[in-house]
Amino acid sequence: MIKKDFFITNTLSGKKEKFEPIEKDKVKMYVCGVTPYDYAHIGHGRVYVTFDVLYRLLNFLEYKVSYCRNFTDIDDKIINKAQQEFNDKFQYSKISERYINAFHEDIKTLDCLSPDYEPKVTEVIPEIIEFVQGLIDKKMAYEVDGDVYFEIKALPDYGKLSKRKLEDLKSGARIEVDTRKRDPLDFALWKSEPEGQFFKSPWGYGRPGWHIECSAMALKFLGEHIDIHGGGMDLIFPHHENEVAQSEGLFGPVFARYWIHNAFVRINKEKMSKSLNNFFTLRDVFKQFDPMVIRFYYINHNYNIPMDFSFEDLESTKKSYQKLCKVFDGVSLQDIDIDQASSSLVLQKMLSFLCDDLNMAGMLGVVFENINILENDKQQASLIKSFFNQVMGLKLIKLEEPKREITPEIQKLIDERIAARAEKNWKKSDEIRDKLKEMGIEVQDKIVK
Numbered sequence: 440m441i442k443k444d445f446f447i448t449n450t451l452s453g454k455k456e457k458f459e460p461i462e463k464d465k466v467k468m469y470v471c472g473v474t475p476y477d478y479a480h481i482g483h484g485r486v487y488v489t490f491d492v493l494y495r496l497l498n499f500l501e502y503k504v505s506y507c508r509n510f511t512d513i514d515d516k517i518i519n520k521a522q523q524e525f526n527d528k529f530q531y532s533k534i535s536e537r538y539i540n541a542f543h544e545d546i547k548t549l550d551c552l553s554p555d556y557e558p559k560v561t562e563v564i565p566e567i568i569e570f571v572q573g574l575i576d577k578k579m580a581y582e583v584d585g586d587v588y589f590e591i592k593a594l595p596d597y598g599k600l601s602k603r604k605l606e607d608l609k610s611g612a613r614i615e616v617d618t619r620k621r622d623p624l625d626f627a628l629w630k631s632e633p634e635g636q637f638f639k640s641p642w643g644y645g646r647p648g649w650h651i652e653c654s655a656m657a658l659k660f661l662g663e664h665i666d667i668h669g670g671g672m673d674l675i676f677p678h679h680e681n682e683v684a685q686s687e688g689l690f691g692p693v694f695a696r697y698w699i700h701n702a703f704v705r706i707n708k709e710k711m712s713k714s715l716n717n718f719f720t721l722r723d724v725f726k727q728f729d730p731m732v733i734r735f736y737y738i739n740h741n742y743n744i745p746m747d748f749s750f751e752d753l754e755s756t757k758k759s760y761q762k763l764c765k766v767f768d769g770v771s772l773q774d775i776d777i778d779q780a781s782s783s784l785v786l787q788k789m790l791s792f793l794c795d796d797l798n799m800a801g802m803l804g805v806v807f808e809n810i811n812i813l814e815n816d817k818q819q820a821s822l823i824k825s826f827f828n829q830v831m832g833l834k835l836i837k838l839e840e841p842k843r844e845i846t847p848e849i850q851k852l853i854d855e856r857i858a859a860r861a862e863k864n865w866k867k868s869d870e871i872r873d874k875l876k877e878m879g880i881e882v883q884d885k886i887v888k
Contacts, residue, residue, distance in 0.1 A: 443500055443777060445794045448743055450675060450698035451600055455796055460666045461696065466497055466504045467661040469695070471653060471670035471678070472557075474511040475538035476520050479545050480718040481748055482704040482711045486671050488734055488832070489701045489742045489797070491551040493669075495830045496793060500777060507556040507660045509653060510539055513637075513646055532561070545721045548730045550832040556660040560652045564638050567647045567655040570689065571628045571640075579688040583619040585631030585643040591624045594684050600698060601676035626650060626681055650681035657686070668695035672702055673710070701742040711748065719748070728753055729838050735760045738799045738831060760838070763806070766813055767824040767835045775825045783822045785809045793830075849880055856882070
């Protein structure tokens, strides 16, 4: 067996490192999932395609991977939405189930493989309570009036993941003064609620804090120490920093050997997010572009570099994807492994880029540089198409042009353009044509006499 060395940038060290798991040939990987209170957007798609490629690649390199990705199915946003929709905050599970189902549909459409474990927070409340109690017993946490807080000063190296110093955090913090806390930066492990609401605990009724949830789920499904922890770079602080504090506070270092974070998707140089209301949902973009084009779009950008989203770039990506589909049209698929990959020089070069910090853009560059070889060597073409399918999650099947629905708005514009052409108002006619084109509608004209 040929074992290819794999290198990845570790947020913890700030350097690119050779990947060496805790246990030989086995990998335990945890990736933070969504809070299901709305539909997944383009930014979510980038996160989960990135870690899907990593999961596929590690399997291809013949590691036995245990992959866990969670759902934060109880949260202020979900509870508030339940109150708005049902006038009953305790209907939160109806909200979370709706958007969990939608997420599964969207992520499957992007051809992401299912994780080995996909827990919900509400399914691990006993484990969360046990984890919190363990921190209290170790004097790493304390209870006040039914709330439980992690004590920051109990962990001397707090801030090592995000490279932040406690003094700087305190001087720059905008935190509401809570005189019950020993330190303004102490964070909630358990949040109290009125008697009988949500979940019963040794400290009274309540629900877990955000950070403790992932520590407890990683522990239950993967163990005290894991190989890879991933997510978007917006989670580095405070979420992932606090996970380090909790898990290493209870079990000692190192909680996760490699912290991998993908960069933002941006709109007009600003991070795409629901809070800024500058996002596009995956299902909205699916209406205009084949999901494989969107996956290919992510793969065209290296995971740790910000990606500026635009529909113009998607159109350009679509043309590149169509070119690849044409090259591999009629080429058969086969099951391949890393040993077979050695029989193709082109595939070896592709794999070298991919094993060098998931350099997906470099990997694609190799393919386009060798188009002529692939068009004339069906055996190599079969290996590479199979690699795309197996490791990159790209089907490379010729795209079908989507059927455009003629909405009343579109029909009104068409009618107005017909009238403008009848009046020989070419300027107005051209303006309407351009507007229709932006909406994905191409019009073909007959000669007006």
